[in-house]
Structures are given as C-alpha cells and as structure tokens.
Amino acid sequence: MSNSPSTPTRPTRFISYSPSSSPLSRKKQRLNAANTASMPATPARLSAPPLPHSPYRFNANNEVVDNPAPSAPSLPSVVAPATSDGAPTPPITHATGLERSLAELEAESHAIREAFTAEEQSDKATGPTYARHVKNYEHWWNTSQGHRQNDDPSHTIVPAFPITAAKVTVFLEYEMTRPQKRKREDGTDSTATVGSSHVKQVISALENRRLSTQHNYLDNPAAQIGLGQDYRIQKLESAAEHKEPACVKMAHTLKAKGTNADTFTSADVIKCSDWCLTDFKGPTNIWIGLRDRGMLLTSCSVAFRGDRTW
Structure with a gap:
C-alpha cells in the first residue's frame, strides 16, 4: 500500500483563481459560473412579424410624402388554347369537367325518355291529339301577345314557353268561351262552347308538354309546378264540369234545329x-x-x- 497522500477530487464547478486576483474579482467569477450552470438553453429566435405598410414616409429632406405599396411579383401567365373563333378557352378543371359530364348524362336520359314516349304513343291517337292542342295554344298565345303589344307599345311580349299555370289559365278562358265550331254548314257562326272533356284534354296535353320540357327551364320556378296543383286550373276545370249539362242541352237543341232545317x-x-x-x-x-x-x-x-x- 502506497504511503503517498491521495490527490483530492476537484468539484464539477471548480474555479481556478490566479494568485494576483482580488477577493472582489474571485466573487464575480463564482457568480458568473453559477449563472451559467443554471441558465436554460437559449430558445430558437422567432422571426418578427412583417410590419404593416405605411401610407406615408419621410424623404431625404425630412418631408412627409406618399409611400406607394410595392407591387406584387408577376407570375408567369398560362395561355389557354384558343377556340375556332379565336377566343381563349378557359382551362377545364376537375369541377367544371364533372359538371359537364353530369349535364351530358342528364340530356341523354331525357332523350331516352322522349324516345320511349314517342314509341308508346305511336299506335295511339294521344300523340297527334296532344300535339294539336299544344300547336293551338302556341298559335293563340303568340297572336294574343301581338295584339297586346299593338294596343300597348310598352308591353313586352311574353313567350309561349315554358308552359306555366298563369299562361294556361288565360288560354283556358279563351277555350271555354270560344265557339265549339268556327262555322256551321250554312256558313253561320256556331254558339255552342266546348265541354268539360275538351278542357280536361287541353290541360292534359299542356301538362304533358310541361313535364317533357321542364328540365330546360330549371331556373324558372313557375315551370316546375304541375298544372293540376294550381288552384286556378282546378277552378276552371270545376267550372267546366258545372257548365257541362247546359252545354249538352244546347248542343242537342242546335242539333235538332239543324236536323229540321237541313234534312x-x-x-x-x-x-x-x-x-x-x-x-x-x-x-x-x-x-x-x-x-x-x-x-x-x-x-x-x-x-x-x-x-x-x-
């Protein structure tokens, strides 16, 4: 066993003082060592938020002048392909492409429905009968609108389509009051009016046309309402049924007079x-x-x- 004295172990925060250091300087060294050991790690500096743009600034002469905002850097523009008429076509995104595909699907489904409807009515008189009523409605409406504009130049012509309950109500009032036949065999005007069956057939024909074309007028709420659901149409149909006995009686009377006169x-x-x-x-x-x-x-x-x- 060695007789040499053991060397004492130095503490972790050992401070070596120089011989010439004063007591005050040695105390300062101890304080600095303690602060360094207890100081946490310096956090990463955060970038300062951008300062808001000032509308004014000082010039070289210390005068307040306007400070225009710096212009944003220009991005390279993408030139869209041009159409046949020279106008640029907007680039097709996923959203617009999906909307176009859905519109094509909707049009194709209605075309299939129209084809099956035409095939179903090919061996019946429903198709020609409905087409005749729609043609009469369109002709009368355009003529009536022309007369209104002649009487009042400020009147704006309302198109016959889309078919709405308001337009059909006005047309039914004409149908229910016009003579059943324009002229008799002797050339005189007829006074008999149409019956309730004719009125119902006109409503059915116009409702069929409204249903067939309502997808073309989705932006018109009136074109999406069925004619049978409107109170005005219901009231006119009820009035036609109420007048049916009087119409039948008048028709038989006129038929008897015609038989007595013509036969x-x-x-x-x-x-x-x-x-x-x-x-x-x-x-x-x-x-x-x-x-x-x-x-x-x-x-x-x-x-x-x-x-x-x-």
Missing part, C-alpha cells in the same frame, strides 16, 4: 209516315210498316227533344 220539314215527316203505312210488301207484312213508322217518328222526336234513341 226535312214537318210536312216531309208526315209524308214519310204515310209512306211507311202504304208501301210495304204484302198485306200480311203490315207489322213491318208499323215498325218502320215507329222508328222514324221516334228518331225524329228524340232529335227534337235532345235525347238519345235508347
């Missing part, structure tokens, strides 16, 4: 009645003459009273 007179009816009793085959077949006479007089009486032979 034969009362004297002709008497001659025909006598002929049925005198001109039959064989004396034992008088029942045939009586049957013919009964049928003749019954038919004439029914025509004059506006009833049916049944």
